[in-house]
Amino acid sequence: MCYAIPGKVEKIEANTVIVDYFGEKRKAFNELAQVSIGDYIYAQGGFVVSKISSSEAQNILSVWKEEFFELQEVDLRLSRLSLGGKAADKRLLEILDRASQSRELKDNELSYLLGLKDNSALELFYKTANFLRQKYHKNSCCVHGIIEISNYCRKACRYCGISSNNKELKRYRMTKDQILESAREAVEVYGFKSLVLQSGEDPGYSIEELVQIVREIKERFPALIFISFGEIGISGLEKLYQAGARGLLMRFETSNPALYQKMHPDMDFNSRIEHLRKAYALGYLILTGGLIGLPGQDKDDIINDIYLAKDLHAEMYSFGPFIPHPATPLAGHGPARVEDVIKTLALVRVIGEPNAKILVTTALETLSNQAARSSLLAGANSLMLNVTPLSYRPFYSIYPNRAHQSEDISTQIESTISLLRSLGRAPTDLETL
Ligand code: SAM
Secondary structure, eight states, X not given: OOSOOOEEEEEEETTEEEEEETTEEEEEEOOOTTOOTTOEEEEETTEEEEEEOHHHHHHHHHHHHHHHHHHHHHHHHHTOOOOSSSOOOHHHXXXXXXXXXXXXXXXXXXXXXXXXXXXXXXXXXXXXXXHHHHHHHTTBOEEEEEEEEEOOOOOOOTTOTTSTTOSSSXXXXXXXXXXXXHHHIIIIITOOSEEEEEESSOTTSOHHXXXXXXXXXXXXXXXXXXXXXXXXXXXXXXXXXXXXXXXXXXXXXXXXXXXXHHHOTTOOHHHHHHHHHHHHHHTOEEEEOBEESOTTOOHHHHHXXXXXXXXXXXXXXXXXXXXXXXXXXXXXXXXXXXXXXHHHHHHHHHHSOTTOEEBOOHHHHHHOTTHHHHHHTTTOOEEEEEOSOTTTGGGOOSSSSOTTTTOOHHHHHHHHHHHHHHTTOBSOOSEEO
């Protein structure tokens, strides 16, 4: 998005470039043939996505220069950790002290953290997660755009409002031209550097059509492209990688195979996991995670979910709340508790891969308008804005009353920028050296 800083290429080693952001060095994978030392580039998710002219970059950087260091100071102040002073439980302090040093925690300690209820104990837990986020990621935060290209779905997930069970739902499928136009708007007008293309599992697009769409976006509107079309088969993954897709967003939903089977009577847990493992082997960045608050889920399931996401090499963890949809078999169940989801995000920061990002989901924002802020202060460092045409958004109703459903892109960007600025976060999402 427009909240993005170009960096200067300082070094090129085979396919890796070292990029300078006001003296900070970061690393990115480069697939663009025409990048040389001294060029200015935009990078996302560890990939160089586009080159910009030196004059344009100098203009943008002159605006950013002062703010970049001011933001870092704000972030440092907000992420300072002191486990002394407070009259907290000795056991909690001891666990958090080890967590803050990235030392191993036992399963019963993880369960204890997920079970915390007291506000001052939770505050210390979240501060520890925020400290770790700052330690490994500094003040970087990445913002993706998501285009929900179709709400047709052949699968019958019991929680999902766009599943094949929902016969009442008006279905839509964007045409190739409509998708390209949305991608153009997101990249050229609003400056997004990475796009997620998502749909239900919709056989209405052939793999060849999806390949054409990804290839054209890549050629005409340079961005890092994530696909999220469900289980499209290993050869589908291969073809879309060749077309230029570099990320896969696919949750395994739950690591508990029995619960998975209950929630997805027509699906196979192993097949989902196989897609994720093959995608990683093909070179995709993996965005994965699960639903928190599914009926029948317990704390051990959540801990196993985090370990599974780590084992699948998540580059970004995506854990969000289950929210009941009235036209699904789970309509009578209550939604996840916001606090349980934020605790999960904090625990991901404590035991997940340190360099991985953690997403704030729209579903969590739907349950609380303070959730984005609270999550970003509890270990999260990534956001996804909805860039689907406004006319289609009400029909991508995976759960009711989705946050930002009727907000245009500029409004979402404005409030995101103001939130990120207030927390001292800056739009550089590369690994620091
Ligand atoms: N078809 C793709 C797939 O299978 O991954 C992507 C589309 S699917 C609708 C995207 C995500 O929506 C799912 O991974 C699921 O976790 C989430 N979702 C579906 N129903 C939900 C609900 N009721 N509450 C919260 N999240 C939900």
